[in-house]
Amino acid sequence: MLSAIAGFGRFWYRFIVxxxxxxxxxxxxxxxxxxxxxxxxxxxxxxxxxAVIAILGISLRRARSTS
Amino acid sequence: MSSLFAVALTTFLASAVEAIxxxxxxxxxxxxxxxxxxxxGTAAGFAVLAVVVAVFGLALTAIPxxxxxxxxxxxxxxxxLTWLRKGIRRVAANGLRGSTxxxxxxxxxxxxxxxxxxxxxxxFKGVLLEGLEVAFIVVTFGGTSSLLGPAAxxxxxxxVVVGALGxxxxxxxxxxxxxxxxxxxxxxxxTFGTFWAVEGIGGEWPGGDASIVALLVLYxxxxxxxxxxxxxxxxxxxxxxxxxx
Numbered sequence: 193m194l195s196a197i198a199g200f201g202r203f204w205y206r207f208i209v210x211x212x213x214x215x216x217x218x219x220x221x222x223x224x225x226x227x228x229x230x231x232x233x234x235x236x237x238x239x240x241x242x243a244v245i246a247i248l249g250i251s252l253r254r255a256r257s258t259s
Numbered sequence: 260m261s262s263l264f265a266v267a268l269t270t271f272l273a274s275a276v277e278a279i280x281x282x283x284x285x286x287x288x289x290x291x292x293x294x295x296x297x298x299x300g301t302a303a304g305f306a307v308l309a310v311v312v313a314v315f316g317l318a319l320t321a322i323p324x325x326x327x328x329x330x331x332x333x334x335x336x337x338x339x340l341t342w343l344r345k346g347i348r349r350v351a352a353n354g355l356r357g358s359t360x361x362x363x364x365x366x367x368x369x370x371x372x373x374x375x376x377x378x379x380x381x382x383f384k385g386v387l388l389e390g391l392e393v394a395f396i397v398v399t400f401g402g403t404s405s406l407l408g409p410a411a412x413x414x415x416x417x418x419v420v421v422g423a424l425g426x427x428x429x430x431x432x433x434x435x436x437x438x439x440x441x442x443x444x445x446x447x448x449x450t451f452g453t454f455w456a457v458e459g460i461g462g463e464w465p466g467g468d469a470s471i472v473a474l475l476v477l478y479x480x481x482x483x484x485x486x487x488x489x490x491x492x493x494x495x496x497x498x499x500x501x502x503x504x
Binding site for chain 2: 207210215216219220223230235236244247248249252
């Protein structure tokens with residue numbers, strides 16, 4: 193039973209997060225921060241693109257150093 | 260007569276914009292991950308869409324589109340960034356040559372002995388979200404002008420015409436090397452993912468839907484810069500090796 197639950201969890205982790213968890217975490221944090229800024233009345237449409245550009249460079253650099 | 264034409268044309272053009280996004284996702288996923296999962300996801304998306312439209316009818320606009328955009332945007336962003344990173348690394352390593360979709364190799368991420376749920380879900384969500392937006396457009400334009408029938412015909416026609424164009428350009432798409440396609444699809448998914456994620460939390464883009472093009476241009480330029488860096492990094496170890504006599 194436990195192994196089935198663990199397997200189910202692994203499937204969804206691999207399916208959504210993939211091989212670089214920092215990408216998913218960065219997206220979640222960027223969207224959450226954007227939401228907080230929007231609620232405070234601050235235009236925040238620029239935050240997610242900036243986060244995307246930053247994490248893409250970081251992820252590429254990490255992939256290069258580990259290969 | 261003129262109001263009928265205006266409603267039909269407006270609905271067709273607005274729906275065509277959503278249909279282009281839908282077809283771009285399905286065509287990109289199909290070309291890079293295989294058509295079986297892409298078409299299955301598309302069919303499932305249309306089936307759920309038909310049920311939702313049949314059940315809700317004119318009350319469609321009561322469905323909260325924000326949370327759906329947020330979930331779809333998040334998934335597209337994560338998948339798109341992963342594909343974009345792999346695409347940049349592969350194009351940096353292989354250049355613009357490489358195997359085309361006629362080649363025997365497949366992406367190592369695509370399972371060969373079981374269903375490709377990533378491809379399925381991407382197309383399913385893309386079709387469902389964009390299809391719902393087309394339905395909203397039809398209900399909004401058609402409902403407010405009491406011309407729901409012509410608006411519905413225009414909305415469906417837009418999806419059919421754009422879908423047919425997508426099918427027509429497939430032979431050309433299949434000649435593009437897989438690594439380049441992966442990069443391009445990664446760019447598209449990241450662009451749509453960014454757009455929808457921000458809209459999903461209630462954010463407004465300067466320029467509305469036109470910002471999709473701006474995002475695509477921005478991400479393309481950034482990817483080209485990263486590609487140059489990757490190529491430089493690949494050449495550096497080779498050029499720094501001492502010459503052997």
